[in-house]
Amino acid sequence: MTNTGSTPPASPALAGPGWRPPEPPKRRLRDHLPFADHLLGIVGSLLAIAAVIAGALGVAVSNERSERNELQGAVESLERQVGDLKRSNEELSEENSDLRSRLDQEATTTSTTPRQTTSTTPATEGESVVRHASQQPVGLSSNYGLDLDSRVANWGVVNSPYDGEMDLYFNANGFWAEDRSLFAGSPHSNHDNEAQMAVMQGVPSKEGCRAATALTKELHNDLIVDGTQLCVVTSEGRVAGVTISSADLTGGQISLAITTWE
Numbered sequence: 001m002t003n004t005g006s007t008p009p010a011s012p013a014l015a016g017p018g019w020r021p022p023e024p025p026k027r028r029l030r031d032h033l034p035f036a037d038h039l040l041g042i043v044g045s046l047l048a049i050a051a052v053i054a055g056a057l058g059v060a061v062s063n064e065r066s067e068r069n070e071l072q073g074a075v076e077s078l079e080r081q082v083g084d085l086k087r088s089n090e091e092l093s094e095e096n097s098d099l100r101s102r103l104d105q106e107a108t109t110t111s112t113t114p115r116q117t118t119s120t121t122p123a124t125e126g127e128s129v130v131r132h133a134s135q136q137p138v139g140l141s142s143n144y145g146l147d148l149d150s151r152v153a154n155w156g157v158v159n160s161p162y163d164g165e166m167d168l169y170f171n172a173n174g175f176w177a178e179d180r181s182l183f184a185g186s187p188h189s190n191h192d193n194e195a196q197m198a199v200m201q202g203v204p205s206k207e208g209c210r211a212a213t214a215l216t217k218e219l220h221n222d223l224i225v226d227g228t229q230l231c232v233v234t235s236e237g238r239v240a241g242v243t244i245s246s247a248d249l250t251g252g253q254i255s256l257a258i259t260t261w262e
Contacts (some may be wrong), residue, residue, distance in 0.1 A: 001167035005082075007225045008233075013081040016250055018052060021043050030095055031208065037173070040100070044150075045112075049155045049220070051056065054107070057127050059138075071194035073262075078125065078237065085187070091105075102129070124211045128205070128206035128207070128259070128261050128262075129261060129262040130259060130261055130262075131149075131238065131261055131262045132150070132151050132155075132255075132258075132260045133150070133257045133258065133259040133260070134257055136258050137245040137246070137255035137256055138154060138157070138255060138257075138258060139166050139253065139254075140157065140168070140170045140253070140254050140255070140256060141170070141193070141253055142162065142170055142171060142173055142253075143158070143159060143168065143170070143171060144157055144158065144159050144168035144169075144170060145158055145160070145161065145163060145166035145167075145168055145170065146158070146166065146167065146168055146243075147163075147165045147166055147167055147234075147235075147243070148167040148168065148195075148232055148234045148238070148240040148258065148260050149165070149234045149235065149236045149238060149260065150165075153220055155175070155258065159185050161186055161232075162186060163186065164186065164193055164235075165196075165235060166182065166185060166186055166235075167185060167193075167195045167230065167232060167240070168182060168183070168191055168192070168195075168197075168242070169182070169183040169185070169187055170182050170183075170254055171183065171187065172249050172250075172251075172252035172253075175251070178248050180220075180224065181218050181219060181220055181221065182218070182224055183217060183218050183219075184196050184197040184217050184218070184219075184220040184232060185217065185232075185235060188220075192231070193235045194235060194237075194246065195232065195233060195234055195235045196216065196217060196220065196232070196233045197214040197215065197217075197230050197231060197232040197233070197242075198212040198213070198214050198215050198216065198218060198230065198231045199214070199219070199223060199229070199230060200212065200229040200230060200231050200241075201229070202229065203229060203243075204229055204230065204231045204240075204241030204243075204259075205241065206239055206241075207262040208231065209231035209232075209239035209240070209241060209261075211240055215233065216248075224244065224249060225246065225247050226243040226244060226245065226246055226247055228243070229241070229243055230240075230242040230243070230244070238260055238261060238262065239257060239260075239261055240258060240260040240261070241251075241259045241261075242256050242257070242258050243256065243257040244256060245257050
């Protein structure tokens with residue numbers, strides 16, 4: 001029996017002369033779609049990853065540029081501040097130099113100004129012109145002296161027994177009480193100071209001081225007491241009335257009320 005169908009014969013020997021093996025079935029296009037979809041999914045994922053990486057790189061580059069700009073701005077700001085500080089330093093140096101120059105000028109002026117720089121308004125006491133009168137007693141410590149011709153408020157108090165302009169000098173450092181003295185002028189004879197004094201019985205006046213005759217260079221401790229009245233002829237030839245307001249020889253302190261006449 002001849003096999004005319006598509007079913008292959010049980011044996012090639014039994015096949016007839018017109019029999020051919022059937023062709024394999026052809027795959028249709030839609031059979032390839034699942035693989036293409038899978039491939040497209042992979043490509044899409046890769047593109048998404050690439051986009052994320054590119055975005056990250058872009059952000060990093062942007063941040064780097066921003067940081068660079070900020071650093072550049074900070075550097076420029078610091079450079080401006082340094083410039084301002086340099087200018088300020090130059091201005092301060094000029095001001096300092098100017099102040100030093102002024103101080104030097106003032107120091108030179110002060111050193112060449114006479115000792116009697118402060119004046120008081122002259123007053124009159126009868127017909128006698130008052131050159132300078134203390135508003136309150138002037139304190140004098142041991143080894144200090146003063147200038148009765150001075151117009152300054154403290155009468156030019158100085159801590160030196162060698163001052164040639166000194167009219168009264170107080171010394172309370174003697175071991176014995178009788179060694180404590182008030183001197184007219186410097187206690188050292190190497191100064192040509194003609195200051196002298198006299199003890200008065202009443203309130204000193206210019207006329208009474210001019211008429212005083214019992215003049216001396218030294219007043220001993222027994223007369224350095226509260227209330228002692230003195231007339232002093234100054235180193236410049238004026239007369240001054242001096243009252244010992246208080247005396248503490250042990251503590252080395254006295255206070256004097258003073259009036260000097262022209």
